[in-house]
Each structure stands twice: as C-alpha cells, then as structure tokens.
Amino acid sequence: MDPEAQESMNFSKQLLKQISENNSVPRNIRRAANEAIAALENEGDSPAARAQNAIAILDEPNQDPNCPNYARTRIWRVLSYLEPIRDA
Numbered sequence: 001m002d003p004e005a006q007e008s009m010n011f012s013k014q015l016l017k018q019i020s021e022n023n024s025v026p027r028n029i030r031r032a033a034n035e036a037i038a039a040l041e042n043e044g045d046s047p048a049a050r051a052q053n054a055i056a057i058l059d060e061p062n063q064d065p066n067c068p069n070y071a072r073t074r075i076w077r078v079l080s081y082l083e084p085i086r087d088a
Contacts, residue, residue, distance in 0.1 A: 005047045008081040009040050012054070015074045016040075025071045029061040036078070051085040054078070 019025055020033040039053040061067055062075050
C-alpha cells in the first residue's frame with residue numbers, strides 16, 4: 001500500500017476513535033465511527049475499497065441533525081483524508 005494512503009488511513013482511524021470514545025456524541029454516530037474503523041482495518045479489501053466503504057458508512061452521521069458540530073467537523077476531516085485514496 002502507498003505510504004501516503006496508509007498515513008491517511010491511520011490518521012482517519014485516530015479521528016474516528018476520538019468520536020467513538022466521546023460519550024457526548026450520540027450512540028448511533030459513535031457506532032458509525034466504529035463501523036468505519038472496522039472498514040478501514042479490513043485487510044481483505046483494497047485500500048480504495050476500504051476508504052470508499054468508510055465514506056459510505058460516514059455519510060449518514062454526517063447528515064444527522066443530532067451530530068454535534070465538533071464531531072461533524074472531524075467526520076469532514078476524515079472524509080477529506082479518505083477521498084483521494086485510489087488503487088495503484
């Protein structure tokens with residue numbers, strides 16, 4: 001895997017972990033963050049597939065009106081790191 005893609009995935013997992021461990025974030029959004037982390041760690045898929053799966057999972061909480069602004073901002077950062085990942 002491209003080292004830059006690996007770094008983007010690792011940073012994304014860190015941000016998602018912060019969301020999932022914050023008890024002030026609604027449960028459904030924490031659950032989505034954990035699912036996105038699992039998608040990023042799935043070694044059976046290519047890096048681009050893992051990134052796209054995580055993006056798809058995060059789409060719903062990103063649209064959720066109950067999502068706190070700081071969590072939404074982190075989700076946007078994760079999306080901006082994952083979107084450029086492509087298969088070589």
